Amino acid sequence: MKFSKLPLLLIGFGSLIYAQNQKYTMAEAVNGLRSNLAVKSVSQFSWTDDAKAYIQGTRNAYLITEMQGMKADTLVSLYQLNKNLSTEQKLKAFPPIRFTDKNKGYFTRNGKYYRIEKSGSDWKISDWAALEDGAENVQVLQDQKTLVFTVKNNLYVHRNGKTVAITDDANANIVNGQSVHRNEFGISGGIFAAPNSSKIAFYRMDESMVNDYPVIDWSVTPAKNTNIKYPMAGGKSHQVTLGVYDVNSGKKSFLNIEGDPEQYLTAVTWSPDSKHIFVGILNRDQNHLQMNQYDAATGNLVKTLFEEKSDKYVEPQHPLLFFPGSNTDFIWQSQRTGYNHLFHYHLDKGLVAQITKGDWLVTDVLGFNEKKKEIYYASTQQSPLERHLYKVNWNSFRTQKLTSAPGMHTGILSKDGSQLYDVYSNATTPRSVNVINTHTLASKNILTAENPLKNYKRPEIKNVNLKADDGTPLYGKLILPTDFDPAKKYPVIVYLYNGPHLQLITNSFPESGNLWYEYMAQNGYVIFSMDGRGSSNRGLKFEQAVFRNMGETEMNDQLKGVDYLKSLPYVDAQNMGIHGWSYGGFMTTSFMLKHPEVFKAGVAGGPVIDWNMYEIMYTERYMDSPQNNPEGYKKANLLDKVQNLKGKLLMIHGTQDDVVVWQHSVNFLKAAVDNGVQLDYFVYPGHAHNVVGKDRVHLMQQVTDYFNQHLKQQ
Structure with a gap:
């Protein structure tokens, strides 16, 4: 009898090992974080006007939680709404309700708007507008x-x-x-x-x-x-x-x-x-x-x-963002100092003061506490890889950090500025949701999400810090294959974007940044990604390094990443691939043509091929006009460089693309034919600039198969 539990223990241990060795399906790698592997969250959060409670949605009800005792109660249920509707009108699913206060709100269904209002313990529904x-x-x-x-x-x-x-x-x-x-x-x-x-x-x-x-x-x-x-x-x-x-x-x-x-x-x-x-x-x-x-x-x-x-x-x-209770004073957000900061203006007096200062940028303004003359905001002050929440007094400029846990924080401030809803994730925290008293900084946790990836075989991830030619720090991530053996050599895939208004590398969940990267790591690849100059949230100098010369500075920075990869004894430098979409597709194609010796295979999705054919507002900001910068446009144009292709290149485009129009890659195909260059090509009928939904699984399977075909030793 003494040893009867041993087989059960072994079975349990074996199940644990198995549970932590699951591999992603392609569907999970692509859409899992939006489906069966989604991180639990608080739905449709809002503060009541008096900040004494908050409202959140569930599948069949809205709950209201009193801040003092954190006691939750049903505010309105699907059953209560359906009680007042005819059989034909009855709701099968709870519609998102916009509450104007805790006793009133409205929702829309099939193009019609309905009001709801609490009446005793019941809720009345009335037609508003069709x-x-x-x-x-x-x-x-x-x-x-x-x-x-x-x-x-x-x-x-x-x-x-x-x-x-x-x-x-x-x-x-x-x-x-x-x-x-x-x-x-x-x-x-x-x-x-x-x-x-x-x-x-x-x-x-x-x-x-x-x-x-x-x-x-x-x-x-x-x-x-x-x-x-x-x-x-x-x-x-x-x-x-x-x-x-x-x-x-x-x-x-x-x-x-x-x-x-x-x-x-x-x-x-x-x-x-x-x-x-x-x-x-x-x-x-x-x-x-x-x-x-x-x-x-x-x-x-x-x-x-x-x-x-x-x-x-x-x-x-x-x-402009006017101060509460004022018709004359407002905040203007400007990058004039090199970083996005808050400036206090008065309609008659002009500039009153620069409220926030430093080599970091404000990413979001959350609101005000009028009584205490405080502005609440999110910024990169702690690190370009993180977002934290702060308050600053608009008279004394005294600043206080409100969040302590590392990671990417976002916030919703109550109307009076007394309560702050804080959601964050980091490399090891899928999601933590807290409410913070902005006066005492006391924090109450309302959700700590379980890790939906806990049963999966996950790779080791290393943070990489490199330097550009001018000494600018560059941040990247290296994802090692699961069952990594430092004595082996592995093929590599570089994933990049490296264009304005996007940042890939942050301290958030999942640490890899993308489950497809982890899928590829499970299948024997090293994955590398890095934000070079030109990408977002590092200030104007960093972003404007590409001005009038798109595709050059970015490649120089990414080549620093390539040099780093080649220095690693376990990297197979003869079997390196590159993949990107949109600006990343432009970068991928540029690499395959301007540095054809580096990557054996590339997959370029929705690529800009000729900046003359991209939209005025974006292109002329970063490249000036073709009339004023003919050399810059010529250098970035990839149509006359197709003959340089040595490796294997798969180009993909959505036929309904109204952002990077299909003609970019069609013209590239024509240039390849004219120059006798062989090219792999695939289109997604019905898809615009991005391939989304179930078809994205098809897309990423195709990308994976292409790299397997050309980077793995047969």
Whole structure:
């Protein structure tokens, strides 16, 4: 009897070993973190107005948790909603509810908007609005009565049961109320409602002068063409104005904005008293910004508040942020010192003070605590590889760090600034969710997620610190094969992007950054990834190192990574591959042609091949115009370099790509044929710039098979 437990112990030990030796399927490696391997999270978090409780969604209910005792209770359930609905109306799944306070809210279903309101222990549902078919870009105004939306190219307002057309442009090339300038300059929409809901400002974009570009739908026979407007570098750009609609009178006017019709209108902001509109006017060369104040009633210019100039580019990315309770004082985020920081301005006095300073950048402003005169923000102050949350007093500039655990933190601040919802992950923490009292800094944990990868055979990962030619630190990650044997030699895959507005290397979960990397490590590969100069969140000097010369500085930095890899005794330098998408596809193709001896195989997805064919706003910021920088464009153009290809190159493109249009890789194919160069090529019909969903599994299987075919010893 004494030894009867031994077999059970052995079985248990064997199960543990097996459990920690699972390998990813390709589907798990590609989509697992969004499906069966998803890290548990808090859903649809919001603070109540008084910050005494928070609301979160579950599958069949919303819960409300009181901060004092952390006691959770059901706020509203699916059962309670369905009690008041007919059999035909009953909800099968809980719709996302937007709570306007803890007793009221609204939700949308099949294009219809419904209000909900607590009545005793029950909830009443009432019809609010049925929008036009095809309604998009819907905004609910502050008064909770008015909805603004677009249908095709026109703008509409719904109020008191009636829908009124704000614009009625029959010309489809004139677009109202939608995002402009191809979502550059932090632009994410085209409707700007006044705080008091009395007026609606909106973008009006005339694209009639921009060339049509065909995007073919191959899913029907015969195939169907849809023309889009795609302004290419050096060509004609669209022209944007800013309209103002008075909801009460029904009158519409336009701001009297002077200057080049092709200039960019950015950072659109209402004054808190709804009397003025502020617009950042950026010239097409993107090196001169004027922040102008306009009278919302007359449309006339009041004055220019300030200007920013650069010998390279100015890139506004945020609207003005007014201090609570003030119509005169606001925060402007600017990179003028080399890093994105907060500047305090007054409408009459001008610049009051620079609030944050240092060789690091503010990545997000979370809000204010008006009573204590504090601003809350996220920044790279601790490390470029991490984000932490801080508060700063806008008078004394005293700064305090609010988060201590290493990693990538994001936050949601309560309306009064007294409570902070903090979510973070790091290399060993899948997700931790805490609420922080911003006065005492006492923290309460509301979720510590289990590691969904705990049963998988995971690789060792090393942080790599290298230096660029000018001594700039470069951060990367090296992922070793599972069952690593330092006496063996392994093939290598370098994954890169290395373009503006993206950072690959951070202290977050999973530590690898991508489960496909871990899948490849399970299958005998070393994986290396590094952010070179030109990529994001390291300041202007780091980003602007590529100015007018894309593809050169970045490759020099990535070659430092290659030298590092070659110095490792277990790296098979004869069997190295490279892979990237979009800017990474441009980099991959550039490497295969400009340094053809380095990589044996490459896979370039959605690659920019010729910057003359990429969009004006992005390209001319980093490359200047083709007319002013012909040498830079020529050097970056890959069409006349195809004859240099020595290794194996697979090029992939989505046929519906409206970002890097399909013609980039089609022209490259033609150049390969003209030069007698063999090239592997694959398209994904129906996919735009990225291949997503179940088809992404097919994509990554194809990428994997290509590297297996060409990098593994047969």
